Amino acid sequence: MSEILDRDKVAALVEAAKRGELPDQPNTAPHRRGQRLRTVDFSTPTKFTSDHQRRIARAIDTFCQTSVTRLSTELRSPVELEAINSTQATWSGAQSQLPAGSLFVTLDVQPLGTRMLFTVEQSFVLMCLDLLLGGSPDKPPRERRFSEIDTVLTQRLLESMVHQLSLVWQDLAGISLSVIEIETHNDTSQIAAVSEPTFVVVIESRVNKHSASMALLIPWLAIDAVGERLSGKETREPEAESAGAAEIGRAVAAVPVTLRAEVAAIDLPIDEILSLGPGSVIRLGTQAEEGVTVFAENVKLARAQPGSNGPRRAIQVSGTERRLG
Numbered sequence: 001m002s003e004i005l006d007r008d009k010v011a012a013l014v015e016a017a018k019r020g021e022l023p024d025q026p027n028t029a030p031h032r033r034g035q036r037l038r039t040v041d042f043s044t045p046t047k048f049t050s051d052h053q054r055r056i057a058r059a060i061d062t063f064c065q066t067s068v069t070r071l072s073t074e075l076r077s078p079v080e081l082e083a084i085n086s087t088q089a090t091w092s093g094a095q096s097q098l099p100a101g102s103l104f105v106t107l108d109v110q111p112l113g114t115r116m117l118f119t120v121e122q123s124f125v126l127m128c129l130d131l132l133l134g135g136s137p138d139k140p141p142r143e144r145r146f147s148e149i150d151t152v153l154t155q156r157l158l159e160s161m162v163h164q165l166s167l168v169w170q171d172l173a174g175i176s177l178s179v180i181e182i183e184t185h186n187d188t189s190q191i192a193a194v195s196e197p198t199f200v201v202v203i204e205s206r207v208n209k210h211s212a213s214m215a216l217l218i219p220w221l222a223i224d225a226v227g228e229r230l231s232g233k234e235t236r237e238p239e240a241e242s243a244g245a246a247e248i249g250r251a252v253a254a255v256p257v258t259l260r261a262e263v264a265a266i267d268l269p270i271d272e273i274l275s276l277g278p279g280s281v282i283r284l285g286t287q288a289e290e291g292v293t294v295f296a297e298n299v300k301l302a303r304a305q306p307g308s309n310g311p312r313r314a315i316q317v318s319g320t321e322r323r324l325g
Contacts, residue, residue, distance in 0.1 A: 045197030
């Protein structure tokens with residue numbers, strides 16, 4: 001509680017201050033906070049390493065960039081796609097994060113024979129359908145029951161998007177994606193177990209300020225076989241190494257190389273070269289029976305004897321001096 005001082009007490013405090021006799025002040029030094037404890041949720045999976053998550057996120061960014069161009073062209077209206085969040089959860093936990101009213105697209109992963117899940121909010125699909133049918137993006141679409149035409153156009157739209165998604169996964173892990181079925185209700189129990197570690201990437205779509213979300217759910221089971229390659233730490237097998245060496249050998253074998261036969265070489269001063277004339281003899285310092293030297297470009301390759309082959313001059317290799325490595 002604060003105390004109101006009268007004039008006499010104020011005067012006494014002033015006199016004490018002049019004499020350096022100030023009353024004891026309360027200790028106002030800040031107290032150190034106790035050590036904070038970090039809460040760890042052991043129910044959150046950690047199967048996807050930071051390398052897995054980083055490379056998948058980078059691939060999804062590429063998917064967004066390529067799909068924007070194609071969608072904007074087909075819909076004749078600017079479309080924006082952006083990966084806004086990624087998280088690791090169980091399969092059941094990942095599904096609980098999905099917005100209501102989404103379309104559930106089951107994806108076939110080949111050649112692994114596994115499955116992923118791609119979800120898209122119906123508001124985005126309806127907006128795209130309106131644009132494909134000549135509508136305007138100014139007004140948000142009204143919810144309606146899908147007609148047969150809507151179903152066919154939705155199938156085509158989603159297959160086009162999944163094709164772009166498959167291209168980035170082909171580069172990332174050597175797998176391809178295709179649409180198995182499209183459902184309006186969440187019945188994906190056949191894809192993964194409820195406790196399966198799952199990586200979720202959420203993508204925001206914007207069409208003329210109308211926002212919707214889509215998500216890719218990747219259970220670990222779906223990419224387990226290519227986990228090493230996906231992390232970027234895959235070790236090459238000896239067979240792959242030998243196959244690569246054979247490919248390089250075949251490619252190098254087709255490169256043209258100049259082959260020449262040289263009798264001998266000698267350095268002469270300019271005045272001796274200028275004094276040469278008909279009948280001049282130049283001593284090369286090499287015995288005639290030694291033949292000629294065969295060069296591949298500037299690399300000494302073999303010794304040979306000069307001769308002829310029919311009307312053409314030829315040489316016959318007598319010994320190899322150096323092998324090309």
